[in-house]
Amino acid sequence: MQRYFVSPADMTDLSVTITGDDANHIAKVMRMEVGDRVICSDNQGRVALCEIKQIERDSIYTSIIEPIEESKESPIRVTIAQGIPKGDKLEAIVQKGTELGAQAFLPFSSSRCIVKWDEKKGQKKKQRLEKIAKEAAEQSHRSRIPYVLPPVSFKSLLKKAADFDYKIVAYEEDAKIGETQRLAKLLNEMAPGVSVLCAIGPEGGLSQQExxxxxxxxxxxxxxxxxxxxxxxxxxxxxxxxxxxxxxxx
Amino acid sequence: MQRYFVSPADMTDLSVTITGDDANHIAKVMRMEVGDRVICSDNQGRVALCEIKQIERDSIYTSIIEPIEESKESPIRVTIAQGIPKGDKLEAIVQKGTELGAQAFLPFSSSRCIVKWDEKKGQKKKQRLEKIAKEAAEQSHRSRIPYVLPPVSFKSLLKKAADFDYKIVAYEEDAKIGETQRLAKLLNEMAPGVSVLCAIGPEGGLSQQExxxxxxxxxxxxxxxxxxxxxxxxxxxxxxxxxxxxxxxx
Known part of the structure; x- marks a missing residue:
């Protein structure tokens, strides 16, 4: 069944109103009719089975048939800190990462990043990535849309680390020397509910100093x-x- | 260090000759010179550190400095049987799957496949996928290039299953009803060296009958x-x- 995220204000105890692109998707792409059903999530943990009651140009009015209790979210709250890669790779990373359960994405600049984002480009990219995250969250039946955080410098990434219970850096030199113990050891230590920040370098990797x-x-x-x-x-x-x-x- | 696969005939006890696209890559793209070093694999388990002795138009002559003992191959021999997807998705699946250790890829047709390959198209696609697998194997430092098998019908896939120690099908209806036990249980049973066939449907999934x-x-x-x-x-x-x-x- 199709899933849509709506703002909490559009979800009352009895009804859900779907607006914007999603309303268009329901009417024009899916060609749904009155009586068809969809699943709506308020992105704050409330999910409901809804029946379409009225279709208007920019709004779809539904009534809630029943709440859905589900647990689609990972018990480990993972933020992927990604060194900004070339081309549209970050879009693929956000799309796949959303399917695989990431809670947030944090793009960062590092010495070997080839692409530089100024504030304007960063803002535009963030909006595009948020759209991808929302669509991937709908398709993969998640209850929440992961956050796309504003891009930060490497120095800011270091400061942000203090906010997380666990911090991991994927380092290819470790793969080369055959380091195989630490990830499993860390996961064995983690209890459900902890937050984890995973730093991954851009194409050229992170420098030894970083x-x-x-x-x-x-x-x-x-x-x-x-x-x-x-x-x-x-x-x-x-x-x-x-x-x-x-x-x-x- | 750059890695190249060579045919076993081009790897003697003391020297390795690199030909074709790879020779061009060394000379023109990497702009290497006599005295530079590369790693060569014969795709049959022999890997060696080599020093370039002579650069000619279509051939690079190297001498072996020392053999490299390494274990980059997964202890579980996984064949990914992939329902043929749309566009260039299979290329991405082969590229990522090679990095992640797959031993072989087996494209198959099923009732919900939208793309159909005739014999000519299948042959051309297979060659393209083999090139991607070779490049991904070099980049990810594998000792062997995974096989890209000729595409088969769903009926042939069923017959091939008998050749494997374990058979898994990823089924999205299992995810929907919350099946979470079987994969971990199977992996716990497996001993290193076993072969596993993993069947994955195309975009529309596998039918219940399949x-x-x-x-x-x-x-x-x-x-x-x-x-x-x-x-x-x-x-x-x-x-x-x-x-x-x-x-x-x-």
Whole structure:
């Protein structure tokens, strides 16, 4: 069944109003009619099965059939801090990362980033990524849309680390020397509900100095298996491993 | 360091000759010179550190400095059987799957596949996918290039299942009803060296009848966490979970 996120103000105890692009999607793309059903989420934990009562140009009026209790969200609150990559790789990272359960994405600049975002470009990219996150959250049946945070400098990333229970940096030199213990050890220590910040370098990787600074700020440097992963594959690996460990193994 | 796969015939006890596109890559793209070093693999388990001795138009002559003993290959031999998806998604699946350790890729047709490959198109696609697998294997420092198998019908997929120790089908209806036990249970049973066939449907999924036929052929239907994954994300999830289980947790 199709899922849509609505603002909490549009979800009362009995009814949900769907507006904007989603209203258009229901009427024009899905060609739904009065009596059809959709699932609506207020992005704050409330999810409901709804029946369409009225279709207008910019608004779809529905009544709530029943609330849906579900747990689609990862018990580990993972923020992917991603060194800004080239092209549209960040869009793929946000799309796949949303499916795989990330709670937030934090783009950051580092010495080997080739792409630079000024404030205007950063703002535009953030809006585009938010749209991708919303659509991926709907498609993957999540109860919440992950946050896309404004891009930060490497120095700001170091400062933000203090807000998280655990900090991980994926470091390809660890994969090369065969470091295989730390990620599993960390996941074994984590209790449901903790927050984790995962830093992943851009295509050229993080410099040794940057990794040293991250470690000083409390990050644990982890290998992600013996093969060298592309920057856009590293976040999928970490999120899949966390899902497997906490959602399937337990 | 750059890595190249060469044919076993081009790797003697003392020297390696690199030809074709790779020779061009070394000379023109990387602009390497006599005395520079590369790593060569014969795709049959032999890997060596080599020094460039002579650069000619179509051939690079190197001498072996020392053999490299390494274990970059997954202890579980995973074949990803992928329902043929639209566009260039299969290219992304082969690229990411190679990084994540797949041993082979087997494209198959099923009732909800939108794209049909005739023999000529299938052959051309296979060659393109083999090139992607080779490049991804070099970039991710693998010792072997995964196989890209010729596309098969759904009926042939059912027959092939007999060749594998374990068979898994990723089924989104399992995710919807919250099936979370089977994948971890299966991985706990597996011993290093076993072969696993993982069937993943195309964008529209597998039909209930196809899933029933797969189960009859010995496949175990598994949920991949509580969220609904796109077809191209499912293989990354399974390969990451297998890598985490066998390469990091142990």
């Amino acid at each position: 990794v040293d600074e991250l470690i000083e700020a409390g990050f644990i440097s982890c290998g992600l298996g013996p093969r060298i992963l592309r920057t856009e594959t590293a976040s999928s690996y970490i999120l899949s491993a966390i899902s497997y460990h906490f959602e399937l193994m337990r | 899933v029933d036929e797969l189960i009859e052929a010995g496949f175990i239907s598994c949920g991949l966490g509580p969220r609904i994954l796109r077809t191209e994300t499912a293989s990354s999830y399974i390969l990451s979970a297998i890598s985490y289980h066998f390469e990091l947790m142990r």
